[in-house]
Amino acid sequence: MKKAIQIVFAVALVSLMACKGGKAPADATKKVVDTEIQFDTVLCMVGDLYDDQIYNAHFFYYNRGDKPLLIDSVATTCNCTIPVYFKTPVAPGDSSQITVAIQGGALKPGYFSKSVMVYSNGSVEPVSLTLRGESKRGDASLPGDSASVKD
Numbered sequence: 001m002k003k004a005i006q007i008v009f010a011v012a013l014v015s016l017m018a019c020k021g022g023k024a025p026a027d028a029t030k031k032v033v034d035t036e037i038q039f040d041t042v043l044c045m046v047g048d049l050y051d052d053q054i055y056n057a058h059f060f061y062y063n064r065g066d067k068p069l070l071i072d073s074v075a076t077t078c079n080c081t082i083p084v085y086f087k088t089p090v091a092p093g094d095s096s097q098i099t100v101a102i103q104g105g106a107l108k109p110g111y112f113s114k115s116v117m118v119y120s121n122g123s124v125e126p127v128s129l130t131l132r133g134e135s136k137r138g139d140a141s142l143p144g145d146s147a148s149v150k151d
Contacts, residue, residue, distance in 0.1 A: 035065025035092070037122025039129070046133030049104040049112075050140035057102070059129050062095045065122065072119040074098060080106035081114050081131065100131060107135035 044057035063069035068089035076083060085098040100116055112135050117126040 031124050033121060033124050035063055035067040035069045035122050037069055037118075037120050037127065038062045038064045039127065042127065042129050044100075044129075044131045046102065046131050048134050048136050048140075049102065049107065050136050050138055051105040052139040053104040055102050055104070055131070055133075057100045057129075057131050059098045059100065060095055061090075061097065061118075063090045063092050063122065066092050067121075068092070069122050070120060071098070072121070075117045075119070075126075077115050077117075078106075081116055083116050098129065100129065102131055104135055109135050109137050111135075 038061060040060045042059070044059070046055050046057070049055055068091055070089045071085050071087065074083040074085055080103055082101045082103075083098055084101070086096055090096045098116075098118065102114060111132075113130060113132045115131075116129045118129060119126045
């Protein structure tokens, strides 16, 4: 009975917030940007990528501000890209990198353009990193070779 009352109370509270708009104060929705992130490049031309290949794109970035830079998250647009990045803060003036692996066998044949979005305290909007190339069917490796990795 006590649990049922708690559930009813929670539903009523949510409904009341919905009626009032349920919006957070304007200050709470503003993103805090206290440093500056700068990438060497935001575009990587992969070239031809075959089913048996994995391509590692390296995106180097710098902290151009005067406070530590922290990458909050890196979001992908598909399961064919896997970002790897350090979660430790980057000191002012220092640099780091985000490596994005893309697997040829996970792509449809033909031209591709895949993006990853970088969220940090170095910019209000996420930074878009793009990988472009041509997905080809078949294996690029020689007979007897295992899958290859391109950098």
